[in-house]
Amino acid sequence: MTRPQLLLVAHGTRNPRGVDMIASLADAVSEKVGPTRVAFVDVLGPSPAEVLRDSSRPTVLVPAFLASGYHVHGDVPQEVAASGHTAVAVTRALGPDPILARVLVQRLEAAGWRPGDAVVLAAAGSSDPRALRDVRDASRMLSSLVRTTVRIAYVATGSPRVPEVVGTLRAQGARRVFIASYLLAPGLFHSRLADAGADGVSAPLGVTDSIVDLVVQRYCVGARLVLAR
Structure with missing residues (x-):
């Protein structure tokens, strides 16, 4: 069975350093779990719906948020529904942890x-x-x-x-x-x-080995869910 891809969904920022950080996190995660794509719910694109429409591959969506507010409980499920993708598992947010x-x-x-x-x-x-x-x-x-x-x-x-x-x-x-x-x-x-x-x-949390592992943990839980459907 095809291994699910990972979709890392972040808020979005106009600061290029912030965009680069999310890209670096996705790159580091991809070395452990395979193809990892990035989407944003605000400020810039692509949106989660746009990325999901681009592939029918089973997908684990990991919200790269430190708390689960409107973006996690509202935007993310709306984007998944709008995409029409039928094989998506949404994990819990990164934080708190x-x-x-x-x-x-x-x-x-x-x-x-x-x-x-x-x-x-x-x-x-x-x-x-x-x-x-x-x-x-x-x-x-x-x-x-x-x-x-x-x-x-x-x-x-x-x-x-x-x-x-x-x-x-x-x-x-x-x-x-x-x-x-x-x-x-x-x-x-x-x-x-x-x-x-x-x-x-203190500096922002950024990319560390332990945060990469945290994303991988979320992915593994989501992968089991999406493959069991």
Whole structure:
């Protein structure tokens, strides 16, 4: 039976570094599972429906999102339905996941964070309560690793915003405050964090061996589902 292809679906960004990062992730995953294509739900194309219409091959769609909000629960199934493709398995999003929490710690340490420093988890934000719940889960995972309370703040949608939380921690006596960027790729949202008043900002999660393995894990679960139909 034909091995399913993998369709990695991301949000989309006008920042070429962000686009390149998603392409690099897809390339790294393809070395382990075979053909991997990329689609975007916003900003740029191709859309998931366009990619799916281009092939009748069984497909595992992995949402490259760190929380499951409207794009995952709304856009993705609508795109699959619009494509008319009948052999698609949609996995759960990449986050939250303990693997991502460990990468966040690595990124924080690279930015200069040390035990005892305050941590703010900066997420893009969403009006979808399911996504906000996922962010809370991510903060708990990170908190268990850094052994301190991790405050949540949002870059674009929702409150409190990142500068507000950083300021509150300063007012409460925190000597050093670090922002853990809960973003997958460089772009407008990550660039805003530099002006939030923290002592350091971690790099986006990006491409690591463990994140590649996480995508592969999602793919393997989806492949079993789509081949069992």
